[in-house]
Amino acid sequence: MVKTNDKLQVLALSEIQNLKVHGRTTEQRAPLTLFWTGSAIELQVTGSELWVEVESDYDIYEPWISILINGVPVSRQMVTAERYWICIFRGMSEDTVKNVKVVKDVQAMSADPGSTLQLHALKSDGTFLPVEEKPYKIEFIGDSITSGEGAIGARAEEDWIPMWFSAIHNYTYMTAEAMNAEYRVISQSGWGTLTSWDNNPNNNIPDYYEQVCGLLTGEKNQALGAGELHDFESWQPDVVVINLGSNDGGAFQTAEWRDPVSGKVHKQRLNEDGSYHEEDLAAFEVAVDRFLAKLRQYNPKAQLVWAYGMLGFPMMPAIYRAVDGYMKRTGDRKVSVLQLPDTTKETMGARAHPGELSHRLAAETLKGYLQGMLA
Structure with a gap:
């Protein structure tokens, strides 16, 4: 003691x-x-x-x-x-x-x-x-990458356990520190914009964005207020960074998901030549458009940056089309796309996820981009 x-x-x-x-x-x-x-x-x-x-x-x-x-x-x-x-x-x-x-x-x-x-x-x-106030506020939205899964631990680690998550060895923390910004994170491993990595359409971040932490389940979390509506006026970001798409792309490569209640089957399909099915890509693009509209509704003055690519970038053409379509449809000019550095063999971390070096490269890229935007 x-x-x-x-x-x-x-x-x-x-x-x-x-x-x-x-x-x-x-x-x-x-x-x-x-x-x-x-x-x-x-x-x-x-x-x-x-x-x-x-x-x-x-x-x-x-x-x-x-x-x-x-x-x-x-x-x-x-x-x-x-x-x-x-x-x-x-x-x-x-x-x-x-x-x-x-x-x-x-x-x-x-x-x-x-x-x-x-x-x-x-x-x-x-x-x-008193704690000194920071000049900027950044909100990060994402999946396992943004949750820092695999950012700490040896490359050989494969167990899906909390030990291999890190909020500090993480591009979100690193970017905020470099920008002298206050930041928040909304993220969940395996989840996407339209669907999760295993084709479950219920596991998407946009559906829960309005809530304090609505993706949590159970009576205890509800009693703690996880399902309450978030007070957006209490904290308005200057920038919202959206790092989603990796799991939406992964869904094209995984088996179908069957709803245990309705029995309905969900699957992001591949064409015979291995390319992504056009209708399913279009559905993803609609989900991107809708999420951008929701983000703008709750964050009227923020720059919206769709930053993607740390585990490959097969969905990048669809993201570009969706963002361009949203901007043309709404006239919103404070939206952009940023490709982040892909993770390599040298920068890989645990669980085949970006390691600390990959997170640092992403943070450096974001810092350079956001500094010019917020100057």
Whole structure:
């Protein structure tokens, strides 16, 4: 057991005026639920010691967190299923101000209704000061790439477990840091714009965009507010980066999916020569158009950037056609397409997904593109 000093004061998160919350969540702070990957609390704090009280639960997939001090990751750990205190730092200079972030490292687990991560309180002998506001806000929307699946871990790893997800070794975090921007992530492994990798049309990001974290299932998540409508006026991004299409393309290569309730079969089809079926490509393009319209509805002033290509780019022609068609149909000029660097053998990570080097290259590409756009 770690010894603590007798000057520590326990404060519920709801009592801390200068607490900065990152990521979509509800107004509830007693406790605070972190739903999405990259969700976090941020603090400017003095004192020699700081602890956070966490509560975790899960049936299959446990949450992980990363702790950053002054912008540097210093700890990463599994959060086991219980309520307990975690020491963030101790023995530091009392009068020095430290920037601290406690970051959820794993995506919202739609396949595990029991998976939750909540923060209850902080314990410290310091003072909590205001967190500096960033000049930009960026929202990232995507799939396993944006969730950081495989961004950490050896290339040989194949197990689909939370250990191989990272919100930090991730182009979203890297881009935001390079841009000095506040950011949020909406992402889910295997999901797409129209359909998931296995042709399930229910597993698409656009259908759940209006909700706090509507892709989560189960009574517990509903009670926590996952299905509530998100308050878009509370946080308006300057840029929305959409990195979707990889799973839509993958659906052409996988078996059909049969709805267990209706019995209806869904399949993105290939022609005899191996090319994508024109009707199914057209359906994908319609889904892109509809999602852009929805994004513009809720983010009226944001630049919309469809950034794609980290695991190949077979859907790029269809994305270009869809974006061009949307712009001509609506007159919306604040929409564009950006091809991201493809992952190579050298930049591959775990689970045949982009590794940290691939994420870094993507972040550099996005930084150059967004800097010119926001200048």
